[in-house]
Amino acid sequence: MSGMECERLRELDAELALGVLPARERAEAVAHLDRCPECRERVGRLTAVGDGLLALLPRAEPPVGFESRVVTALGAAPVPKRRRRYRLRLAAAGAAAAVACGFGGWTVATVVEGAPAATSQHTDGGLREAALVSAGHEVGRIYAHTGDGGWVYMSVDLGSHARGPVRCLLVHADGSTTPAGSFPLHDGYGYWGAPAGTDTAAVTGARLTAPDGTVLATAHFSE
Amino acid sequence: MPGMWRIGLSLGRMSDEALLSGLATGDPELVVAFVRRFQRNVFGVALAVLGDTQLAEDVAQQTFERAWRHAQVYDPRRGSVRGWLTAIAHNLAIDTARARRARPVDPEDLDAMLGVVTETPERRALADDDAERVRRAVAQLPEEQARALVMAGIYGMTAREVADSEHVPLGTAKTRIRTGTLKVRTLLESEEKR
Ligand SMILES: [Zn+2]
Numbered sequence: 169m170s171g172m173e174c175e176r177l178r179e180l181d182a183e184l185a186l187g188v189l190p191a192r193e194r195a196e197a198v199a200h201l202d203r204c205p206e207c208r209e210r211v212g213r214l215t216a217v218g219d220g221l222l223a224l225l226p227r228a229e230p231p232v233g234f235e236s237r238v239v240t241a242l243g244a245a246p247v248p249k250r251r252r253r254y255r256l257r258l259a260a261a262g263a264a265a266a267v268a269c270g271f272g273g274w275t276v277a278t279v280v281e282g283a284p285a286a287t288s289q290h291t292d293g294g295l296r297e298a299a300l301v302s303a304g305h306e307v308g309r310i311y312a313h314t315g316d317g318g319w320v321y322m323s324v325d326l327g328s329h330a331r332g333p334v335r336c337l338l339v340h341a342d343g344s345t346t347p348a349g350s351f352p353l354h355d356g357y358g359y360w361g362a363p364a365g366t367d368t369a370a371v372t373g374a375r376l377t378a379p380d381g382t383v384l385a386t387a388h389f390s391e
Numbered sequence: 392m393p394g395m396w397r398i399g400l401s402l403g404r405m406s407d408e409a410l411l412s413g414l415a416t417g418d419p420e421l422v423v424a425f426v427r428r429f430q431r432n433v434f435g436v437a438l439a440v441l442g443d444t445q446l447a448e449d450v451a452q453q454t455f456e457r458a459w460r461h462a463q464v465y466d467p468r469r470g471s472v473r474g475w476l477t478a479i480a481h482n483l484a485i486d487t488a489r490a491r492r493a494r495p496v497d498p499e500d501l502d503a504m505l506g507v508v509t510e511t512p513e514r515r516a517l518a519d520d521d522a523e524r525v526r527r528a529v530a531q532l533p534e535e536q537a538r539a540l541v542m543a544g545i546y547g548m549t550a551r552e553v554a555d556s557e558h559v560p561l562g563t564a565k566t567r568i569r570t571g572t573l574k575v576r577t578l579l580e581s582e583e584k585r
Binding site: 179181182183185186187188189190213214216217218219220221222223224225226227228229230231234235237238239241242243297309311313319321322323359361 | 405408409412413415416417418419420421422423426427430431432434435436438439444447448451452455456459463470474477478481482485507508521522524525526529540541543544545547548549550551565568569571572573575576579580
């Protein structure tokens with residue numbers, strides 16, 4: 169694509185890349201980027217300037233107590249002594265797609281949040297998750313990170329009678345399994361993460377077993 | 392699997408991406424490790440834009456909340472976790488600044504910020520990471536372009552606001568922002584090729 173539209177976008181590319189284009193012009197510009205790979209590539213390269221500027225900002229120590237205030241706000245503390253309700257927040261699909269929109273640079277990506285017709289080409293990578301189920305009840309979640317060499321994380325609440333250590337097996341489509349490792353339970357509750365030791369993109373599920381081999385919970389990743 | 396017995400033992404060695412994935416589990420130990428690793432970065436960005444400790448703390452907290460909600464959709468192919476958090480903090484800080492202040496930015500703050508992003512002390516001049524390349528590139532710009540770039544890129548000022556603040560026509564402000572951005576990009580790319 170070239171001509172008038174590209175000419176016009178060229179005038180706005182730096183302001184777009186720095187995230188300071190007023191809303192109406194920004195919507196126009198983003199609509200053009202959706203159609204025009206050349207302009208998209210150029211704006212993508214310009215976003216490195218804005219990102220680079222922000223990387224120069226000095227770090228600063230937040231006020232005392234900041235850390236615990238954040239942890240409390242995220243609902244992660246304090247840790248109750250007795251049974252805890254299994255807790256997880258999931259992003260609304262719409263908001264998630266907005267952040268994952270397709271072209272380069274965080275500045276443009278975040279600017280495009282809320283703009284119409286944002287493409288989402290990169291929703292495949294990153295994190296997979298599934299419920300860990302025992303006797304028909306969700307007892308935890310397992311996450312498989314497909315980037316970075318492949319990691320798995322999980323947290324489970326198997327009830328105070330449950331005894332660890334819990335062994336985690338990753339299950340492949342053909343039914344074969346790869347041991348990922350094991351972790352202890354505290355009052356029936358445990359969380360753990362480790363390198364998966366296998367291609368997590370090819371893993372179809374997971375199985376948690378007790379020391380005697382009893383299956384404690386299973387998970388299936390949806391496609 | 393020795394050494395992997397408990398996640399606590401390996402938190403410090405976990406990559407930024409791995410730690411972000413762990414954040415989604417909502418477990419206290421992972422959340423604390425994540426916040427501890429990035430809080431100075433996030434708070435620093437918010438404080439630079441807002442110049443107010445209380446507002447900056449609010450923005451920094453919102454940044455972590457947003458990161459938590461969106462941890463599932465972070466895509467490592469598009470940039471670092473640190474860059475992603477920085478962008479979130481920056482956006483929130485600019486929104487907050489816009490809601491709070493009539494004048495976009497204090498001239499003294501702007502001068503101080505120009506100093507921060509262009510100073511090249513001896514030890515830094517030797518460093519050759521991305522940040523120092525940007526610093527050297529901005530330092531080479533004519534002053535009015537460096538000012539326009541900082542106003543837009545750090546304080547989130549539109550071309551119209553830059554024009555008003557610098558008492559120049561809108562077209563001049565737009566040209567300064569664009570020329571400054573393109574020059575920095577060109578300097579960066581020529582240094583990358585060497
Ligand atoms: Zn174009």
